[in-house]
Amino acid sequence: MTISIPTQQQAAVVEDPGENFKIVLRHDIQVGEPGPEEILVQLTCTGLCGSEVRAVSAWAAYNPVIGHEGVGRVVKAGSNVSSSLLGQRVGVKWLYSACMECSICKRGFFHHCPKQLNTSRHVPGTLQQYVVADARFVTKIPENLSDEIAAPILCAGLTMAGALAHLDQELQPGDWIAISGSGGGLGHIGVQIAARVKKLRVIAIDSGSEKRKISIDSGAEVFIDFKTEDVAAHVLELTGEGAHATIVVPGNKEAFQMAPSLVRNLATIVCVGLPKNQMDIPISATLSAARGLTIKGSSVGTEEQLTELLQLAVKGIITPEIEVFEFAETPRLIQQLTKDGIKGRAVVKIPMDQ
Ligand SMILES: [Zn+2]
Ligand SMILES: [Zn+2]
Structure with missing residues (x-):
């Protein structure tokens, strides 16, 4: 198999963050050009994550080429990488x-290294x-799962699986969990995992x-509109x-501020949303102590959690709500993301031609 790889390519580039x-x-x-431990992946699509x-917005330093939910095929392998990876579908x-x-x-816990x-x-x-990836950290995509469905599982899905895994020791089936930002790319997959896999009773909080x-x-089980109701x-x-x-899930102060008022004593608050780095969690230290609250941070998840989630998607138990765009x-979609205007997950097709 000989694949001709161009020297230049199309990309969406962030200017003036x-x-x-x-x-x-x-x-x-x-x-x-992949280094010894790396591969080159020709992408077919990528999800657009809210954290873009x-x-x-320049809240931290990023590469001008953003995106981290890509799916494609391996077209080149570095010198230390097994050539058996060539042609494989990876995330x-x-x-x-x-x-x-x-x-x-x-x-x-490589994801917290x-x-x-x-x-x-x-x-x-x-x-x-074409993206260069470290061969040791890519994820094989199951054959009977489409690229477009697999893409949002790589970050949105994994993030919620990781967050819910923090609660495995504390919650029983039938317990109540409140998920704010429930209608977004991450939130809705979190609702699915919580309700369908963990058998929790989900209170979804969002608007519209x-x-x-x-x-x-x-x-x-219940949806509460935070704009019109007393949550x-x-x-x-x-x-x-x-x-x-x-x-x-949302990266804003109001969502964090609301969290302690939603839970009973001895509850756990899992922080997933990513507001500006300088925003502290607006939670009373005294009330946290008196009420015995636990506050946990969570970012993406383990490879085992991801593999399990991809299998749940193959079985149709987890079904990311996606919309596929050219x-x-x-540019328009990312503008829209900054205004919180996307329901579910937007996935963009990557052109195959030059
Ligand atoms: Zn992400
Ligand atoms: Zn490490």
């Missing part, structure tokens, strides 16, 4: 690599035709009829004492 950022579609971006808002995700030597890596490198942050992301529908379709009062009425746990629509 900040308030007036632009996404420019270019045809003159250099195709990367951080990159385009390229947020975790580009980890040190594999620190105490966190030794416990198997302090020395990790991330796709779209330290190395170019998946809004391009579209997000209500996607939350209820995903298995939520805490409604949760209390439903649960008697408050939910057993909550996951905060590559040319990327």
Whole structure:
């Protein structure tokens, strides 16, 4: 099999990150060359993650080529990589690599390695035709799962599987969980895992009829519109004492502020949303102590969780709500993401031609 790989390619590039950022579609971006442990992947599609808002808004330093939910085929392998990977379908995700030597890596939590490198942050992301990935950290995509469905599982799905796994020791089937941001790319998959896999009773919190529908379709027992209802009062009425746990998915202060009012004493609050780095969690230390609350941070998840989730998707138990768009629509879609206007997950097709 000989594949001709061009030297230049199409990519969506972030220019002037900040308030007036632009996404420019270019045809003159250099195709990367895989190092000894790396592979080159020709992408067919990529999901657009809500956390791209951080990159385009310049909340931290990112690569100008963003995107970290890419699916494609391996077209070139580095010298230390088995050639059996050539032609395989793989997922390229947020975790580009980890040190594999620190105490966190030794416990198997590569995604919390302090020395990790991330796709779209330290190395170019998946809004391009060819991406270089570390062969040790890509994910094989099951044959009977489409590229477009697999893409959002790589970050959105994994993030929610990881967040819910933090609650495995604390929650029983039938317990109440409140998920804020339930109608977005992450939230709705979280509702599905919580309701369909963990058998929890899900209180979905978001706003608007579209997000209500996607939350209820995903298995939520109740939907509360935070713009028109008193969320805490409604949760209390439903649960008697408050939910057993909550996951905060949106990256804004209001969602974090609301969290303690949704849960009963001894509950756990899992923090998933990524607001600006300088925003602290607005939670009373005294109340946290008196009520015995646990606050946990969670970012993506383990490879085992991802493999399990992809199998759940093959079986149709987890069904990401996606909308597939042409590559040319990327600039508009990312603008829309910054205004919180996307329900479910937007996936863009990557052009195969030059
Ligand atoms: Zn992401
Ligand atoms: Zn490490």
